[in-house]
Amino acid sequence: MEKELERPTQLITRKFAKDLHLNFMKYRASIIAKYIKKEDANAVWFSVEELENYIEYIKSKGEKTGYDVNGIRIYFGVYPEQKKYAEKAGLMTVFLQATGKKIRTNTKNEVQTFALLREESNADISSIEPMNYGSIGRPPSLNY
Template sequence: MKNEPGRPAQLITKKFAKELHSNFMKYRASIIAKYIKKEDANAVWFSVEELENYIHYIKSKGAKKGFAVNGIRFYFGVYPDEKKYADKAGLMTLFLTATGKRIRPVALNSVQTFALTRENNDSDDQNDNNEDIQSIEPMNYGSIGRPPSLLY
């Protein structure tokens, strides 16, 4: 294979992945299920195509907005317990947001200046240059692993 990628440093063993998932089910999922009185999602799936498209989108949109996109932060969330969310209502989800560093200033009016100031201060990782880029839309709506729970 031409240009074969290097082995990622963050890979873990299948055994450790099973341990992590088992710990989640034992120490988090059981508590959540007691509290919400139903089994919650325990996994989220996005296709490779969806992820590649999102990566392309955030890099392109980030560049137009003056950012060097350097990553994606994954947040946990819970769908509102409303009818319009159907079988996902009240269940846990995962959504993705672009992170990056501002590489060039953009022309600003007073409203945009406020937004930019807020945008650059909304991250716990400001000093790491991995701040959430609030002006690029997060991605959600993967397929959730919900009852019956998926087992790793």
């Protein structure tokens, strides 16, 4: 029997998404373009396969390194102005970083020696590499 998926609670309407993107273009992208003297990236694309692979990778590596992976934090970044980054040089990007809670064993009480305790935090997990190198979108070729 196939598991019925729950509708995510964070979904927004396409109209609100368009408004958010237009606000970005009006209040951020235009300022950035004036400052850097070129049009910047306005979107980053990852395939479903890439995202699923990264999620499986961080879960597995987290387990191996003693973490309960509980999320992905998305950071903004800017590529260095170097030839090796070609058309991405100097443009915005996003990268994904696994977050989670360290799992440790309790050695203070012999009865609970192997019990797992979870730290209360959603911190970046520095032992898991971030993911980058999605495809960037730039005006006027990409508008929401």
